[in-house]
Amino acid sequence: MLIPLADGVAIVVSSLVWVLIGLTTGWYFHSRPADRFARDNWLTRSRPFEAGGRWYQRRLRIRTWKDRLPEKGDLFRGGFSKRHLVDRSTPHLERFVVETRRAEMVHWSNLMAGPAFLVWCAPVLGGCMIVFGVVAHLPFITIQRYNRERLLAILARRRASA
Numbered sequence: 091m092l093i094p095l096a097d098g099v100a101i102v103v104s105s106l107v108w109v110l111i112g113l114t115t116g117w118y119f120h121s122r123p124a125d126r127f128a129r130d131n132w133l134t135r136s137r138p139f140e141a142g143g144r145w146y147q148r149r150l151r152i153r154t155w156k157d158r159l160p161e162k163g164d165l166f167r168g169g170f171s172k173r174h175l176v177d178r179s180t181p182h183l184e185r186f187v188v189e190t191r192r193a194e195m196v197h198w199s200n201l202m203a204g205p206a207f208l209v210w211c212a213p214v215l216g217g218c219m220i221v222f223g224v225v226a227h228l229p230f231i232t233i234q235r236y237n238r239e240r241l242l243a244i245l246a247r248r249r250a251s252a
Contacts, residue, residue: 093210100211104219115199119192120166127191134191143239156233163189187241194234201227
């Protein structure tokens with residue numbers, strides 16, 4: 091702990107910092123051009139265990155809980171809500187895929203900020219902040235990956251039948 095704060099003060103500061111991190115990373119990735127998310131990177135690429143999204147349904151039963159979490163893709167002007175599929179056209183599905191990558195990068199960035207809380211939090215409280223970051227963001231990462239796998243499968247079938 092480089093900046094010693096009392097636990098109560100550290101919790102208040104940490105709460106404000108979590109909000110600031112979320113808004114900052116959301117704005118940063120929102121302001122990046124969509125073509126930056128046209129392809130997967132090493133972090134967002136599909137893993138064999140995901141099996142086209144089936145792993146998320148079999149192991150996590152994702153369809154039973156994913157719609158209960160908030161969706162803020164349209165928080166900033168020109169954003170893209172991923173709450174509902176409003177158009178089944180290929181361009182819309184392709185944009186949806188791009189936006190799942192963008193959202194996944196936001197949540198990975200937020201999650202990885204956890205160790206910064208050790209600067210002003212006592213080790214146990216800092217550990218709690220790291221756990222909070224994982225618990226708060228991993229479900230959203232999971233949802234983005236699940237939806238992208240399903241959408242990519244639809245797009246692949248469309249390309250194969252064209």
